[in-house]
Amino acid sequence: xxxxxxxxxxxxxxELRTLETLPAMILFSITTFVIFHFxxxxxxxxxxxxxGVLVATLLFAAMLAINRLFVAEREQGGFDAxxxxxxxxxxxxxxxxxxxxxxxxVLEVIAVPAFALLLLGPSLGPPLGGLVLLLALADVAxxxxxxxxxxxxVQTRARDLIGPIIGLPLLIPALIATARGAGPLLAxxxxxxxxxxxxxxxxxxxxxxxxxxxxxxxxxLED
Amino acid sequence: MTTYGRGLxxxxxxxxxxxxxxxxLVFFYAPLDADQGFIQKIFYIHVPLAIMSxxxxxxxxxFAIGHxxxxxxxxxxxxxxxxxxxxxxxxxxxxxxxxxxxASWGHWWVxxxxxxxxxxxxxxxxxxxxxxxxxxxxxxxxxRYASVxxxxxGAFVPLNFIAVRLSQGFVHPRVLTLSGGNxxxxxxxTFAVSLLAVALLFATLWKYELAAKNARIQVRRLxxxxxxxxxxxxxxxxxxxx
Amino acid sequence: MDQRPVIELRxxxxxxxxxxxxRDVSVSxxxxxxxxxxxxxxxxxxxxxxxxxxxxxxxxxxxxxLGEPLPRRAFAVRGRLxxxxxxxxxxxxLSGRExxxxxxxxxxxxxxxxxxxxxxxxxxxxADDPVRLLSRGMVQRLxxxxxxxxxxxxxxxxxxxxxxxxxxxxxxxxxxxxxxxATRVITGHDPAAAVAEADLVxxxxxxxxxxxGEPGKISDRILRELYA
Numbered sequence: 001x002x003x004x005x006x007x008x009x010x011x012x013x014x015e016l017r018t019l020e021t022l023p024a025m026i027l028f029s030i031t032t033f034v035i036f037h038f039x040x041x042x043x044x045x046x047x048x049x050x051x052g053v054l055v056a057t058l059l060f061a062a063m064l065a066i067n068r069l070f071v072a073e074r075e076q077g078g079f080d081a082x083x084x085x086x087x088x089x090x091x092x093x094x095x096x097x098x099x100x101x102x103x104x105x106v107l108e109v110i111a112v113p114a115f116a117l118l119l120l121g122p123s124l125g126p127p128l129g130g131l132v133l134l135l136a137l138a139d140v141a142x143x144x145x146x147x148x149x150x151x152x153x154v155q156t157r158a159r160d161l162i163g164p165i166i167g168l169p170l171l172i173p174a175l176i177a178t179a180r181g182a183g184p185l186l187a188x189x190x191x192x193x194x195x196x197x198x199x200x201x202x203x204x205x206x207x208x209x210x211x212x213x214x215x216x217x218x219x220x221l222e223d
Numbered sequence: 224m225t226t227y228g229r230g231l232x233x234x235x236x237x238x239x240x241x242x243x244x245x246x247x248l249v250f251f252y253a254p255l256d257a258d259q260g261f262i263q264k265i266f267y268i269h270v271p272l273a274i275m276s277x278x279x280x281x282x283x284x285x286f287a288i289g290h291x292x293x294x295x296x297x298x299x300x301x302x303x304x305x306x307x308x309x310x311x312x313x314x315x316x317x318x319x320x321x322x323x324x325x326a327s328w329g330h331w332w333v334x335x336x337x338x339x340x341x342x343x344x345x346x347x348x349x350x351x352x353x354x355x356x357x358x359x360x361x362x363x364x365x366x367r368y369a370s371v372x373x374x375x376x377g378a379f380v381p382l383n384f385i386a387v388r389l390s391q392g393f394v395h396p397r398v399l400t401l402s403g404g405n406x407x408x409x410x411x412x413t414f415a416v417s418l419l420a421v422a423l424l425f426a427t428l429w430k431y432e433l434a435a436k437n438a439r440i441q442v443r444r445l446x447x448x449x450x451x452x453x454x455x456x457x458x459x460x461x462x463x464x465x
Numbered sequence: 466m467d468q469r470p471v472i473e474l475r476x477x478x479x480x481x482x483x484x485x486x487x488r489d490v491s492v493s494x495x496x497x498x499x500x501x502x503x504x505x506x507x508x509x510x511x512x513x514x515x516x517x518x519x520x521x522x523x524x525x526x527x528x529x530x531l532g533e534p535l536p537r538r539a540f541a542v543r544g545r546l547x548x549x550x551x552x553x554x555x556x557x558x559l560s561g562r563e564x565x566x567x568x569x570x571x572x573x574x575x576x577x578x579x580x581x582x583x584x585x586x587x588x589x590x591x592a593d594d595p596v597r598l599l600s601r602g603m604v605q606r607l608x609x610x611x612x613x614x615x616x617x618x619x620x621x622x623x624x625x626x627x628x629x630x631x632x633x634x635x636x637x638x639x640x641x642x643x644x645x646x647a648t649r650v651i652t653g654h655d656p657a658a659a660v661a662e663a664d665l666v667x668x669x670x671x672x673x674x675x676x677x678g679e680p681g682k683i684s685d686r687i688l689r690e691l692y693a
Contacts, residue, residue, distance in 0.1 A: 173386030
């Protein structure tokens with residue numbers, strides 16, 4: 001997909017140049033961990049509580065990126081530029097979802113160790129592989145739904161508000177699976193690998209919504 | 224020209240008849256539940272409302288598919304009415320469910336009931352449908368985006384129920400017996416009639432609202448043709464299709 | 466050579482909500498010709514241009530560009546159109562060169578072509594500055610580069626010489642002027658200039674075609690009516 005690669009390259013180049021989204025996501029996450037420390041009044045947390053705090057924080061940080069995903073297209077004529085080219089239009093969906101996925105991975109590379117440092121009681125070593133897999137599947141869900149919702153929201157007047165209120169309910173099943181899957185991983189003497197049930201839900205969710213997004217995305221672009 | 228008014232009177236009559244029958248059955252025929260007593264009868268309004276609401280969302284999604292495939296804005300109107308009515312029915316059903324929960328288990332809300340919880344999430348999602356429409360000014364784009372949303376949200380409903388159900392380790396037994404399990408004969412009949420009554424009510428209101436909207440659009444169109452574009456005041460920004 | 470008109474409109478209709486933006490517009494543009502569209506603001510000029518650019522769908526009537534009916538065959542014709550509009554369609558935080566490379570990648574063109582057009586408009590030296598630091602005239606020149614990068618057969622130009630001083634105007638002339646051998650559709654706010662360039666003129670008034678014909682046939686009265 002030459003087109004998707006071109007768009008993705010352009011987006012990553014833009015982010016490197018402007019550094020608008022990623023630093024904000026990272027700062028937001030770390031600040032949120034600090035807030036949770038005070039709000040819960042705990043030195044360390046573990047188990048399901050830790051999983052909940054981590055996943056909720058990542059979810060809301062993702063919302064920041066989702067709100068900004070198509071803003072440059074909307075404000076600087078990027079949609080027209082893309083629509084004028086003789087290319088498959090769903091490549092835009094693929095490229096933007098890939099960009100969002102990339103941002104989330106970079107975020108987690110920094111935020112998860114920060115979480116382990118600041119709040120997590122048990123060691124992150126043993127369950128790390130399982131956690132990475134779980135978060136990877138969750139990131140796909142966030143990327144697909146986020147791109148879809150962002151494309152819808154960017155054409156509305158209340159852009160920053162519409163994105164989260166539509167996206168968050170849609171993401172609840174993925175959130176459930178990720179948080180519940182991570183709970184045992186982050187417990188003291190907990191499991192090393194997430195239960196298959198949660199991975200299955202995430203995988204199903206990813207496949208269904210990826211296919212659905214692919215089917216409807218064209219309708220969001222045409223005029 | 225589409226008319227929605229045809230058959231409306233008959234439908235309304237059928238609705239009134241069925242509703243009266245259902246109420247009679249609920250109060251005089253259905254036996255009292257051994258555990259919960261009289262308050263259990265809320266079940267006959269809560270579950271049909273919830274079922275109809277979910278069906279309505281799915282119907283809305285189907286009409287939305289029709290709209291995207293054909294570009295015919297009438298599908299969008301049908302979809303819009305179905306969804307916003309399902310939201311109203313759903314909120315009513317949720318409130319009824321809450322009252323039932325309070326009477327049965329002493330709490331206005333129980334997280335232990337996966338159906339109720341899933342339903343809340345679905346309502347939270349569909350509650351964004353009208354704000355979404357309202358915030359897109361171009362009517363064509365509004366209709367298209369609303370249809371995309373309706374389809375995605377419609378697909379979300381079953382996925383959501385599965386995920387929430389799987390996440391519940393403990394499911395309250397009482398709920399299962401009454402909403403999924405075996406109902407004794409008289410209760411089953413009462414429930415069936417109640418469900419039919421709610422469905423007919425939904426259909427009647429749906430048709431009625433479509434007829435009213437359609438009439439308004441025809442009037443505007445006629446005025447434009449006869450008096451010119453300037454004689455008709457532009458529509459205010461609206462969530463409804465025009 | 467195909468003798469069919471490059472652009473053919475028959476009874477074109479386009480709505481915007483309840484308003485009708487274009488109503489029963491018909492015109493036929495032969496290969497290599499220049500069509501000038503005149504009319505007040507809001508008459509429908511930009512809408513018409515965007516329909517020809519395949520960015521908007523017609524709501525009624527027939528549109529054919531390069532023999533392909535729109536919107537059904539829009540994908541077949543998109544690669545042969547070039548659009549210069551109010552918005553330069555460039556990302557402000559990327560440089561001119563980066564923007565053009567993006568467009569070249571989108572269309573599968575060689576990078577050498579990017580350098581070629583940059584040279585042609587005299588922007589080679591400033592091509593690495595972010596677009597937001599450039600003057601409007603320079604941005605306009607880059608926009609022209611973007612539009613002609615893929616050597617389109619049809620040029621759609623909405624006030625193409627806006628913000629260009631005479632020197633810059635001369636630089637872009639071979640790319641988007643009569644010498645470019647492309648079939649062109651121009652809109653602009655200066656009817657005299659547009660008429661001077663055109664082989665055919667379409668006058669729009671409130672979405673309707675008030676005048677279609679050769680520039681010589683436009684009288685002052687018609688011009689006054691169009692802009693009244």
